[in-house]
Amino acid sequence: MRTTEDLLNILEDLRDEELDKFKWFLQQPESLEGFPNFKKCQLQTASRLDIVDLMVQTYRLRSAVEVTRMVLEKINRNDLLQKPENP
Known part of the structure; x- marks a missing residue:
């Protein structure tokens, strides 16, 4: 399972324009x-x-990961889903 740190790292990899779309x-x-x-x-x-x-407060971690996955697909940044998870 991904951690909150993994979610943060994914968002940090988004350019500002991509982050605006994510939001x-x-x-x-x-x-x-x-x-x-x-x-x-x-x-x-x-x-x-x-x-x-x-996201974690609203969805809990597991659902926050799923929402992140859905939005990344919509903004064509599926590549970020391939990043290794923290051990």
């Missing part, structure tokens, strides 16, 4: 297939650290 998809209920979405005000000024914290 946008987290706000779209139809993009998250059964997971709750975030309000714009929660993400507007959120740092990468804040996003990981919000």
Whole structure:
């Protein structure tokens, strides 16, 4: 299973434009297939650290990993899913 540190490392690998898209998809209920979405005000000024914290608080770690996977696929960054997990 991935850790919160793995999620942070993935978000740190996103360029700023990709991070903006990532945040946008987290706000779209139809993009998250059964997971709750975030309000714009929660993400507007959120740092990468804040996003990981919000996701883990809202979804728990396992579901946060799944939501991350779904959004990365939507922004065409599946390559980040191939990164090795922390042991």
